[in-house]
Amino acid sequence: MKKLFLIIGAPGSGKTTDAEIIAKRNSDKFAHYSTGELLREEVKKGTALGATIASYVDNGKLVPLDIVIDTIVNAIKNSDKEVIIIDGFPRSVEQMKALDEILSKNPDIKLESVIEVVVSEDVARERVLGRARGADDNVEVFNNRMKVYLEPLGEIEKFYEEKGLLKKINGERTIEEIVDEMEEFIKSKIG
Template structure:
């Protein structure tokens, strides 16, 4: 049985960095996948799928559901470890529902937790505009990505709270404190 943890948060919340550090510290038992990195890797391959993904990401739009689900499910099924951390998913109610349907239809993967790394919009904006990771790190795209993140957030949180898998983490502290809290949560959940 594979144990799945999702880490969600606004653009610039630090969710990818947090997840990477946790997986590195626990490399014998945990593996991390970033939805964004999985999609960017596909773009870098310059495949047909990658070109389609790029058409959406460069404008700050959500990548179509079928592409995202296929990418994530493929990563989970091929994961070399039993504890899988995925950050940046779900980003919409439709993505959440699609993952829930896939997970309910099988017995190999169990959703153990959804960890929300919470930061204010000003902190998120400052972090994203300061990192300049790619073409999508500018104010116009940030504002659109933030709006896309916030719009379904209440419904997503309500859904996972009802399943009793939601955990909120203060993402405006030092990275060591944040990572330690998330890591402890994962270990105590199992």
């Protein structure tokens, strides 16, 4: 049985860094996948699929649902670890519903929790524009990514809250404090 944890948060919330640290600390049992990284890997391969993904990402738009879901499910199924942490997913109500449907057909994968790393828009903007990793880190693209993140957030929170799966963590503290709380919470769920 694979135990799945999803980590969501605004661009710049630190969700990928948090998940990476936790997975490294528990590398015997935990695997971490960033939706963005999985998609970027495909782009790097220079495949036709990669080119399609790039055309969306470069404009700050969401990659089509079927591509994202296939990429994620393949990563989970091919992992040799018991605990899977995926950050940056779901990013839309459609992704959430599609994943819920897939999980209902895959009894060997159990969604344990959706962890939301909460930061204000100001903190997110400051962090993203401060790191400026690539062409997608500018004000216009940030504003678009923030809008894409915030629009479905209320519905996503409500959906997982009603299932008793939503856990909010304050992302405006030190990395150590955030990671320690998140790691402790994940370990409490897998007992």
